[in-house]
Amino acid sequence: MSWDFETPSEFQAELDWVDRFVREEVEPLDHLVRHAWDVRDPVRNALIKPLQQQVRDRGLWACHLGPELGGQGYGQVKLALLNEILGRTHCGQVVFGAQAPDSGNSEILAHYGTPELKERYLAPLLSGEIVSAYSMTEPQGGSDPTAIMTRAVLDGDEWVIDGEKWFSSHASFASFQIVLAVTDPQAAPHERTSMFVVPADAPGIEIVRDVNVWGHDEEQASHAYVRFRSVRIPRDHLLGERGRGFAVAQTRLGGAGSTMRCARWAWSGRAWT
Ligand SMILES: Cc1cc2nc3c(=O)[nH]c(=O)nc-3n(C[C@H](O)[C@H](O)[C@H](O)COP(=O)(O)OP(=O)(O)OC[C@H]3O[C@@H](n4cnc5c(N)ncnc54)[C@H](O)[C@@H]3O)c2cc1C
Structure with missing residues (x-):
């Protein structure tokens, strides 16, 4: 053959x-x-x-x-x-x-994404008007995402996010981040997390510093260490089903x-x- x-x-x-x-x-x-x-x-x-x-x-x-x-x-x-x-x-x-x-x-x-999320975030992303970041890795857990500790708790019609992410590439330029957080800590390890859209202007997001890798010069450092302190986002900013964060992550990874x-x-x- x-x-x-x-x-x-x-x-x-x-x-x-x-x-x-x-x-x-x-x-x-x-x-x-x-x-x-x-x-x-x-x-x-x-x-x-x-x-x-x-x-x-x-x-x-x-x-x-x-x-x-x-x-x-x-x-x-x-x-x-x-x-x-x-x-x-x-x-x-x-x-x-x-x-x-x-x-x-x-x-x-x-x-x-819901139709509203697609209109607000996907359309300008596809046309190149804005950029985004993806925040999954944390200081204590990169290769093993079951070690993720960032929490998202439902409070009425809002999710409240607390935690730290790093290597969030381009978060300093981004209009929004896609964030993986634990919503169901008592569930089986692969059913604990959910995925969210987090607008960059939501109060409580702090870019602690931009990290430099592979010998890029300081000006080009763009892999951010990000802190979320009681960041509130609307309930409908959940992507996919609650507890299915790992499955959603695989769409992009x-x-x-x-x-x-x-x-x-x-x-x-x-x-x-
Ligand atoms: C340039 C760059 C850009 C990035 N951009 C993003 C981004 O935009 N968003 C984001 O969320 N993340 C991003 N990352 C993070 C990346 O996904 C993580 O670096 C990766 O998942 C590894 O995690 P870690 O660095 O914490 O390494 P660790 O998890 O600490 O692993 C270190 C080493 O130990 C090994 N290891 C770990 N656990 C085990 C185990 N149980 N058994 C055997 N060996 C093990 C690993 O294979 C590796 O060799 C970026 C990383 C880089 C370098």
């Missing part, structure tokens, strides 16, 4: 366009843009937005999403080949609407979240999360 690993010629043509575009248009921006996720930076916006439009015109915007959300619905192989090229640069993921953690967060919102991060990292080791 023969097994063909060739890239289809029409997709190879797209990859060749991406390769040239990244080399000629995106790589130079890495020297000019302080942080590609910082949507508040006018220099970043002036340089990146026109390139994002070129990517949209080419039909390559947010390819991890299905056509109903404006993407191409590419499978894992095509996404891996594409992300291998984008991983050469700091700005590439953002120029192509493929950046972590927004790619995975948009999948969670698409699957589990699978395809777009982790596999594509590895593809970007495989190339250069400088793919930002």
Whole structure:
């Protein structure tokens, strides 16, 4: 039996366009843009937005999403080949609407968000107007999420969140965070947590500091240590069912979240999360 690993010629043509575009248009921006996720930076916006439009015109915007959300619905192989090229640069993921953690967060919102949450958070996220953060890891538990201690308690029509998260990439730039917290401490270990949308302007959120990894310079430090002190969010900001936080997390930690991060990292080791 023969097994063909060739890239289809029409997709190879797209990859060749991406390769040239990244080399000629995106790589130079890495020297000019302080942080590609910082949507508040006018220099970043002036340089990146026109390139994002070129990517949209080419039909390559947010390819991890299905056509109903404006993407191409590419499978894992095509996404891996594409992300291998984008991983050469700091700005590439953002120029192509493929950046972590927004790619995975948009999948969670698409699957589990109410129509109101989709309108308020998913639509501007997909159009590149805002960025988001994902807050799961805690100082005492990263690899083992059953060690998570952040609590969310229902008080009338609001959830009240208390706890600490770290490595919340880009929380300092984010309009909202997606947060995993314990809601049912007496349940079985994998049924204790639930997932929430937490608006960045909710009182009680403190960015303790932005952490620097992999030799990035101090200015680019963007993996935040975040503290939640009695942060109140509306009851309907729960994503999916109560107690199903781990299942919701898998929506983002699978395809777009982790596999594509590895593809970007495989190339250069400088793919930002
Ligand atoms: C650049 C960067 C960006 C990140 N962005 C985010 C983000 O946006 N949001 C977020 O929530 N998290 C983020 N993370 C956190 C990441 O998910 C955690 O670092 C990861 O889950 C590992 O957790 P830890 O660092 O606490 O390591 P630990 O859990 O302390 O693990 C340390 C080592 O011990 C091993 N180990 C742990 N437990 C066991 C065990 N029971 N048996 C055997 N070996 C074990 C691990 O494999 C590892 O080698 C980011 C991390 C980095 C480096």
